Every structure is written in structure tokens, then in C-alpha cells.
Amino acid sequence: MYVGQDISPEALKETWSSTLRNKGRRVTKQRLAVLTAVQKHQHSPAEAIVEAVREELPSITVQSVYVILADLVDIDLLRRFEPPGTPALYETRIGDNHHHAFCIRCGKVEDVDCAVGSAPCLVPNNFHGMALLSADVLYQGICADCQTSEEHELATRQQAAAAAEHPHVFKVAS
Ligand SMILES: [Zn+2]
Ligand SMILES: [Zn+2]
Numbered sequence: 499m500y501v502g503q504d505i506s507p508e509a510l511k512e513t514w515s516s517t518l519r520n521k522g523r524r525v526t527k528q529r530l531a532v533l534t535a536v537q538k539h540q541h542s543p544a545e546a547i548v549e550a551v552r553e554e555l556p557s558i559t560v561q562s563v564y565v566i567l568a569d570l571v572d573i574d575l576l577r578r579f580e581p582p583g584t585p586a587l588y589e590t591r592i593g594d595n596h597h598h599a600f601c602i603r604c605g606k607v608e609d610v611d612c613a614v615g616s617a618p619c620l621v622p623n624n625f626h627g628m629a630l631l632s633a634d635v636l637y638q639g640i641c642a643d644c645q646t647s648e649e650h651e652l653a654t655r656q657q658a659a660a661a662a663e664h665p666h667v668f669k670v671a672s
């Protein structure tokens with residue numbers, strides 16, 4: 499199931515509620531508030547989700563949010579993933595084996611559809627007799643914004659270096 503952005507909040511809550519019941523969980527306002535917060539803040543760490551949940555339920559404890567997050571991951575209502583050097587991030591887009599592109603400069607995360615469509619989308623030459631379930635795919639790179647600012651910095655530095663080396667360039671020829 500892929501919970502997209504184009505579904506109304508009411509329909510989303512209906513979908514979440516029926517999944518919770520199917521998994522033997524009670525539908526509580528705490529669980530729905532956590533799901534709503536993650537839906538609004540995709541690819542966010544637990545800390546940011548606590549903050550968002552508290553806008554709706556000011557008295558909820560940090561511990562409760564963490565426990566609910568872990569449980570929602572267990573019952574496949576949320577997906578948790580951990581890019582290198584960052585805390586775990588949560589999202590409501592589940593069950594479609596999509597991957598992530600991660601900017602090593604600013605930590606921005608983007609969804610990338612799986613080119614193959616289902617796990618495991620990478621099949622090694624030798625998998626030692628294992629029944630393969632999944633392959634972790636993380637694209638790492640430098641996002642467009644960071645590329646632009648790096649190019650800008652480089653250009654500024656090159657101009658400064660050129661001006662220092664060749665001061666005559668800026669003199670008016672006689
Ligand atoms: Zn970036
Ligand atoms: Zn994602």
C-alpha cells in the first residue's frame with residue numbers, strides 16, 4: 499500500500515484505523531497523531547515527529563512517541579530507514595520498495611522509485627543459498643542546491659585567485 503499525498507486526511511485516517519484494527523491494535527488518538535505527523539513530515543527523525551505530535555497533543559511524552567513509532571514500524575504502517583551519519587528517519591510511504599537518494603552535504607532525502615519494482619531488486623552472482631528477501635539500496639550524492647552553491651564558491655575562489663595572480667587583467671590597456 500502506498501499512502502500518497504493526494505488522499506484526504508479523513509480517508510487516510512480510515513485506512514490507518516482499519517490497518518491498526520487488522521493488526522490487533524486499538525485506534526488511539528496518540529497513534530493517529532503520530533501517523534499524521536509523519537505524513538506531514540516525511541523522512542523526519544523521531545525528534546521532529548515528537549515536536550509535530552505535541553502541536554496536537556501537548557502532554558504526550560517523548561517516550562510514548564518513540565514506543566508508538568517503533569510499534570508502527572513493526573506492523574508496517576511506517577517505514578524506518580537510516581542514512582549514514584544521521585538518526586533514523588520515518589515515512590508513511592510503505593510497501594513499494596522505493597529507495598532513497600541522500601545528499602552527503604546537507605542530508606536532504608528524496609524518494610526514488612525502484613527501477614525493478616520489487617525486492618530484492620539487486621540479485622548477486624552468488625548468494626550462498628540464501629532465500630533473498632531484500633537488498634538495501636541507498637543512492638548517495640550531492641543535491642542540486644549543494645551543487646549550485648559549491649559551483650558558486652568555486653567560481654568565487656577562482657576569480658579571487660585569478661585576480662591575485664594577474665592584477666594586470668583588471669588594468670585598462672593603454
Ligand atoms: Zn544538499
Ligand atoms: Zn521515502
Ligand SMILES: [Zn+2]
Nearest residue numbers: 612613614619
Ligand atoms: Zn530497487
